[in-house]
Amino acid sequence: MTDVTYPPLDVPKPVAQDLWIVDSGPLRAAGVMPLPVRMTVVRLADGGLWLHSPTRYDPGLHRALGELGPIRHLVAPNIAHWTLLRDWQHHCPEAVTWAAPNLRHRGQVRRRMRAGLRLDRDLGDAPPPDWAGDLRQVVVPGGLGFREVAFFHEASRSLILTDLVLNLEPERLPLWMRPLARLVGITAPDGRAPAYLRGAVRLGGAEAARAAAALVALAPERVLFAHGAWFARNGAAALRRSLRWLLP
Template structure:
């Protein structure tokens, strides 16, 4: 567990393999709410050490799936903390009908943690139904797959080549090429990104790669300049 700011931590999980070939690092974000309860985004697979670290912070109240792909830890953590409520992205239930969800995080949903954590469901994409979050007390934007900055160290030559090709390698990474190519409604997606850039934040947590402490808004704006024209 790594502290990232005021009442916010990250925990790296086990690598997973995309298409059973390409290794992806995983990371979950833990926020302690004013209630003392915990809000966990994109939970990784639990193990004794991770569970001990989480339990030391407080009771788990909310488990959040930020898109329909990031589901790997929801069931295991729900089994460990059955009182926790599950919140999910708009298309999550369609892909995971076996997981009970408190609510789908469309843009008209007011969650009980909204005074501390804002959310924006990204509209206009044909495949990715991602929800982006703002942890207000620490000024941290939390993005899952929309921005990726994979570390090149330890990667195979194949994976390094793929990361360079799709624009997600290292600290200069950004929005993956495959995401750029699968937009259904460019104007709708642009409105979503402009709404996010209107938030007050200086830090960035992402699920895959290098996070940013300080100057994150400028970097996020750069990453989406191809869409916003900024």
């Protein structure tokens, strides 16, 4: 039986100084396709933790993170990665929740906000003072309301994405899923965004292409993202291959 995830799950794993990942999942895309999912954690200069695309809440994980620093920021970086925020908000009431542009306008999100979900502040191209000394950010626009905010951790030269790259390892996928994953181009070694997302981002036109070029120009040493095998080395070259469908 295959396991699409990257055990051990729901524990912080060091990547670089003040940078960790937390592997979790699987999620079920369209209710059927199993996907690994990953959170990235940055310890900011003030000692607080910044949680990018929080994965499922786990008390043991919360305790482990608490040993690294207080959780001060919960980041929903695109219009899809927000559904697990509520449990973290309940257990970390002092943390500020940051939302990708347009996220609060989606019908499903508005309904959840009426039920208690908080979106405290919106993200933009300029980093807020809370982390301007630690992280740079770029908004990648698209059509149909899509926005993804990418972050660059200056100290470790690590680029933090969400769904702009999926890099699923075929040997980890169920047999029935492997041909489909190859067909839509989201398999290792140089996966890319799924076809539906590429279509949405292309609607962002020249602005989206410029944003992609800006990400490559950062020359990251590594590229982290939510689904699949992240690029642990030669990050700029791997990113250029994965974003070739968008680059000018």
